[in-house]
Amino acid sequence: MRNPDSHGLTRREFLIASTTTAAIAMIPSSAKAQAAQVVANEAPLSKVAFEVNGQTRNLELDPRTTLLDALRENVKLTGTKKGCDHGQCGACTVMVNGRRINSCLTLAVMHEGDQITTIEGLGTPEKLHPMQSAFVKCDGFQCGYCTPGQICSAVAMLQEIKAGVPSHVSADLLATPQPTAAEFRERMSGNLCRCGAYSNIVEAITEVAGGKA
Numbered sequence: 001m002r003n004p005d006s007h008g009l010t011r012r013e014f015l016i017a018s019t020t021t022a023a024i025a026m027i028p029s030s031a032k033a034q035a036a037q038v039v040a041n042e043a044p045l046s047k048v049a050f051e052v053n054g055q056t057r058n059l060e061l062d063p064r065t066t067l068l069d070a071l072r073e074n075v076k077l078t079g080t081k082k083g084c085d086h087g088q089c090g091a092c093t094v095m096v097n098g099r100r101i102n103s104c105l106t107l108a109v110m111h112e113g114d115q116i117t118t119i120e121g122l123g124t125p126e127k128l129h130p131m132q133s134a135f136v137k138c139d140g141f142q143c144g145y146c147t148p149g150q151i152c153s154a155v156a157m158l159q160e161i162k163a164g165v166p167s168h169v170s171a172d173l174l175a176t177p178q179p180t181a182a183e184f185r186e187r188m189s190g191n192l193c194r195c196g197a198y199s200n201i202v203e204a205i206t207e208v209a210g211g212k213a
């Protein structure tokens with residue numbers, strides 16, 4: 001029902017409007033100034049330079065940008081996939097200075113001067129990396145979404161075994177770990193495959209490692 005004395009507002013609308021105005025007035029002016037400062041300071045850009053697949057990239061980006069987003073959005077290399085975006089699936093695995101990492105869990109600005117290898121840097125369609133060929137040969141994928149991460153992870157993982165880095169299933173922590181299926185499964189456990197291509201992935205890795213699945 002309209003109240004002729006309240007400028008065409010119903011009593012209910014009038015009460016809501018008055019309460020909102022009062023609430024805004026109660027925000028301390030320091031908080032308002034702080035909020036204005038945050039808006040004014042929004043996204044000051046940071047410079048970072050690193051190598052991606054042998055090519056130097058000079059970027060200027062919001063310091064909160066993850067390496068994954070920098071690779072996909074700024075460098076425009078979309079082979080590295082975003083699955084969970086918080087370190088649970090391994091789809092975003094790339095190699096940084098030869099070590100595999102989840103690129104969604106690290107900020108781009110932390111990689112000044114680093115050498116980053118993505119799936120695009122491992123091989124080309126004409127000349128596949130042996131791990132890429134083995135995945136094709138052994139049917140190590142179905143939808144393919146996890147595959148770039150699986151392949152980058154597998155390549156770095158074999159280097160870890162060669163370097164003698166033990167895993168949770170290494171029988172003797174002091175002995176050189178062996179390239180067995182058990183080692184592969186344990187070491188690749190951070191790379192999830194929703195299509196369940198795990199046995200073929202292990203077969204592909206085994207082939208590259210020179211063993212039998």
Ligand code: FES
Pocket residue numbers: 081082083084085086087088089090091092093102103104105
């Ligand atoms: Fe990085 Fe899932 S997207 S771990």
Ligand code: FES
Pocket residue numbers: 140141142143144145146147192193194195196197
């Ligand atoms: Fe589909 Fe791994 S091939 S998620």
